[in-house]
Amino acid sequence: MGGSGDDERPGASAQEADGKDLFRLGTQRDDVELRRYEYPWPEPGTRAEKRARRHVLYWWALTVVSGITAAVVYLAWPWQYVPPGGGGHTWYVLYTPVLGLSIGVALVSFAFGFIVLVKRFFPEEQAVQQRHDAEHSPAEDRATLAATAAEAANASGLRRRSVFTRAAGLGVGALGTGLGVTILGGVVHNPWDTTGLNESAKDTLWRTGWKPVAGETVYLRADSGDPHEVILVRPEDLGAPGIMSVVPFRESERDNPEMLSKARHRADNPATLLRLPPRTEVAPKAGREGMNVGDFYAYSRVCTHLGCPVTMYEGRTDRLFCPCHQSMFDLREHAKPIFGPATRALPQLPIDLDESGYFVATGDFTAPIGPSFWELEP
Numbered sequence: 001m002g003g004s005g006d007d008e009r010p011g012a013s014a015q016e017a018d019g020k021d022l023f024r025l026g027t028q029r030d031d032v033e034l035r036r037y038e039y040p041w042p043e044p045g046t047r048a049e050k051r052a053r054r055h056v057l058y059w060w061a062l063t064v065v066s067g068i069t070a071a072v073v074y075l076a077w078p079w080q081y082v083p084p085g086g087g088g089h090t091w092y093v094l095y096t097p098v099l100g101l102s103i104g105v106a107l108v109s110f111a112f113g114f115i116v117l118v119k120r121f122f123p124e125e126q127a128v129q130q131r132h133d134a135e136h137s138p139a140e141d142r143a144t145l146a147a148t149a150a151e152a153a154n155a156s157g158l159r160r161r162s163v164f165t166r167a168a169g170l171g172v173g174a175l176g177t178g179l180g181v182t183i184l185g186g187v188v189h190n191p192w193d194t195t196g197l198n199e200s201a202k203d204t205l206w207r208t209g210w211k212p213v214a215g216e217t218v219y220l221r222a223d224s225g226d227p228h229e230v231i232l233v234r235p236e237d238l239g240a241p242g243i244m245s246v247v248p249f250r251e252s253e254r255d256n257p258e259m260l261s262k263a264r265h266r267a268d269n270p271a272t273l274l275r276l277p278p279r280t281e282v283a284p285k286a287g288r289e290g291m292n293v294g295d296f297y298a299y300s301r302v303c304t305h306l307g308c309p310v311t312m313y314e315g316r317t318d319r320l321f322c323p324c325h326q327s328m329f330d331l332r333e334h335a336k337p338i339f340g341p342a343t344r345a346l347p348q349l350p351i352d353l354d355e356s357g358y359f360v361a362t363g364d365f366t367a368p369i370g371p372s373f374w375e376l377e378p
């Protein structure tokens with residue numbers, strides 16, 4: 001067994017000696033010859049050993065600091081959206097990088113500490129093994145494997161140097177706190193809470209351009225392709241079955257090319273006005289009463305799978321199709337997905353007619369636009 005034949009470390013216990021016997025037995029059975037097996041610190045307590053120990057502990061101290069930092073940042077940093085130009089925008093922008101950085105440093109420093117521990121405190125070993133393991137029972141395998149691990153821990157001084165175990169435990173605890181608090185984030189932070197957000201931030205994140213503001217009427221404007229053309233829509237403009245792409249329009253924007261263009265290009269604005277064939281039976285749905293005008297319904301044009309425009313309508317079956325991954329939405333069930341990867345219905349836009357007979361939106365979409373995430377109802 002070469003260098004492993006005798007326990008060279010001072011102070012090895014009888015129990016450790018038993019473990020070493022088992023370790024030797026395991027190597028013999030596997031036909032492993034240990035040519036070199038040297039303890040890095042045969043004399044514990046030397047200055048060099050203490051320096052090496054501090055090296056490990058510095059890394060794990062960094063783990064503790066950055067793990068706790070991650071938890072504090074997650075809990076206390078101003079994380080709510082602030083639009084560019086608003087007070088606190090820079091803090092908001094820094095939130096994710098600082099959180100990511102502190103978690104990253106915690107993970108990397110823990111790993112580095114472990115690498116330094118293995119390199120500086122585990123025995124240096126040179127072994128030769130024959131090509132195939134010898135046959136032995138699973139019980140023997142388990143016993144010799146445990147003995148090998150225990151021998152490595154003994155040899156590295158992990159057992160005797162309880163400061164390592166305590167520091168590693170602290171590091172794991174801090175790292176776990178940092179990661180745990182972000183995993184349980186939904187319990188800690190409510191992303192739907194708009195308290196404290198200014199109007200502009202609310203508008204950007206939680207509302208679309210259909211949201212009526214200051215009581216101004218929002219019309220359905222046909223999307224003709226010209227960003228500045230204003231064509232308002234009346235029921236007679238659409239045959240049955242029919243489909244039309246619409247965007248929001250306000251009279252205050254009529255002579256404002258920039259706003260007209262913006263309304264058309266805002267990503268969550270596009271909606272589809274549909275005219276279902278006469279006598280189509282749409283299943284009643286709680287809360288959706290009065291959101292349609294006869295056979296006319298409006299839904300978001302943005303697919304709830306990955307956000308492609310849902311542009312294809314089959315009037316015979318009353319279904320909308322998304323051309324990207326073939327999701328299919330049943331208009332007889334308020335655009336519920338019935339095929340494909342989309343899991344959530346297209347949000348409905350409540351509509352009505354004004355006194356002149358033009359379509360208007362009476363509110364914003366019934367749900368957030370676009371791809372689903374776990375907090376949204378199907």
Ligand code: FES
Nearest residue numbers: 303305306322325
């Ligand atoms: S984006 Fe519509 S199905 Fe994938």
